[in-house]
Amino acid sequence: MSLQMRVVHFCMGLVPPLLQSETVTEQIALHAPQPAPMPARMRGRFTATCDKGITRVFPKRGLCPGGVLIYLHGGAYAYPMVAGQWGIVEGLIDRTGLPVIxxxxxxAPAHTATDAFDFVQPIIDEAQAEFGRVILFGDSAGGGLALSLAMQRRDAGARQVDGLVLYAPWVDVTMTNPRIEEVQRRDRVLRVP
Structure with missing residues (x-):
């Protein structure tokens, strides 16, 4: 673990976990902020267009041919994309030269997992038609969503995505893994409830 991550981890340990109970999580979700727009610091280097809940981000220079990344943000399936996650998008474009959708x-709580699947699957289809190569990148809850979408495509016999990048994916949404208690005390953000 890097020094920066150790400092972040230590500081997060100084306050109670953000999502410590079902009640707290529901209240925060009901008052969740609007999705964060691309920060001003990125606007000089990237172009972003938003339409019907889909943001497309392109570098102003140095676009590499060969595909697109679809970024599925984390947020416990209850929070929109927040300002800090734009740094992930920036890093993805800087390291790959590919555009990001x-x-x-x-x-949740206004929508179900099925609503999320139904929203993202056509985006994957459209990206494949436009860009050819599509890689899903998901962090935390977005990682679980990315994996589930890929499994659904496999099971339906649909064209598969060309790659998955899962960053700390939440893959046991049932929270029934018996080893979960071992790692629970080290998690500074989430709790099983």
């Missing part, structure tokens, strides 16, 4: 997928 960001679906503002439906979140």
């Amino acid at each position: 960001i679906p503002d997928y439906p979140i």
